Amino acid sequence: MAAETGTPTTLTLKSNDDELFSVAESAAILSVTIRNMVEDGCAGGVIPLDNVDGKTLASVITYMNGISAIPADEEKKKSYRDKFLSDKDFETLADMVLAANYLNMSCLMDAVSAKIAQVMEKKSVGWVRRKFGIENDYTPEEEAAVKEEHKWTFEGVETDDDN
Amino acid sequence: MADDKSDLPPEIIEIILLKLSVKSLLRFKSVSKSWDTMISDPVFVENHIQKSKESNSHNLFLRRSNLSTFIRFSAVKSEDKKFQTLGVLTETPPSNVGGLCCRIHPLEPRKSFGTKIVVVMHLSGFVVIQTPAISRLLFWIGSTTYSVYSCTNKSWITLRKEHDGLGLTITNPSGLCVNGASYWVMCSITTKIMYFDPRDDKFKMLDKPEQIDDRVVFLVNLRGSLCLYCYFEGVEKSTVRIWEKENGIDNSSWKELVTVEYDYVSIFSELEPLCFIENKIVFRKDCDRLVIYKPCEKSFEAFEKDTPVREIAMPPVKYMETLYFPIDKSKSKPNRKRKCLQ
Structure with a gap:
């Protein structure tokens, strides 16, 4: 929408524990849920995300910024995802898979569910x-x-x- | 989120479980009755196969070799350019070669599968192992009739072939099974592809890619898709061109997958595509060795010398570990009690 002006549009996202986050629209629309809101013109003010807490949302935004900064190179994106998830514990991964599902972000959903499966392989x-x-x-x-x-x-x- | 545990809804748990190995899935049947039900569900089993195909991480061959008097079926994994045998899956007693029935790795008879896979070996006939989701075995009998064994009803039905008057010879009698349908190449003056549609138990004909005249064609299952290839001989260099059929039993549109050029030394020079390993294609070259082709670099790479290709009496078949036929790796030692039959 604001592409012609050259100024990146920023969106404000609100977690369910009332934390506010600013994120570039170009990164945030990796989430189909947010993209639909933007396209419907509902993204003017603050976008409330009722199913995601602040800690998880911060993590998801880090991912959105990180992955959208990488040009179309599937291998680099994959290694970014691997590195991004490498130090996350099970609880964080479980929160992220729920958030990715709610935000409808298929690439994050795929990566996190694969990571959880990988963690489970040797578990009792x-x-x-x-x-x-x-x-x-x-x-x-x-x-x-x-x-x-x-x-x-x-x-x-x-x-x-x-x- | 309470304490230590998470509350993931069943649909997300299912997405995660689909990415697990067969070994872990079988272990996690012990988690609870609902997990056991989910993992045993035929739809889950099929979805897991689809996921495994996409991930391309398992590259197993079902090898058939003529060691001693047994025909041995075993799974081999290719890893780091070496074959690693995962153990004997089953053997047939010598008296059964070309005549009687034998059972191969019976599926657990309880639960939703409720079925056993039967392999029928017959001198003039052939057999196709269908997945239990389709629950049928196809067994060729005469030139005008065929029989289908239904694992669900545990009975044979005999049907009349509709495409029997073409005067064509089948070049690959064992057929090729892709996504439930079975395919054969028939040729004499013309070449045609016939397939068995398990949804209505009928034989039908499939169109070939337009670029091929009446050249002899071959079929192969690559990455879970039906592929067709044929040779174009040149003076020094020959090429093999491979087409891939789009998904869907009734869909007859083909797209060209790859064209590979190779040295033409003699009429025995051949390059036979076998399977994909990641984004590379494994070919059997001149009938006695395996090579890996890298499409992006258009170059070949040999398997290591100690690869026991000569033990492979028949072309290896792509095999994937599935919940239907889990491979018990603890039984891979030799001299274990042989599981064979009747």
């Missing part, structure tokens, strides 16, 4: 239950039977007290 069943907050609804006999059936898949897995 107990770890997964705790981190995903899943209740074990097997009886001890049923659980033992399922584990016995796929016994080999437990080889080389990180040890876990609950496992």
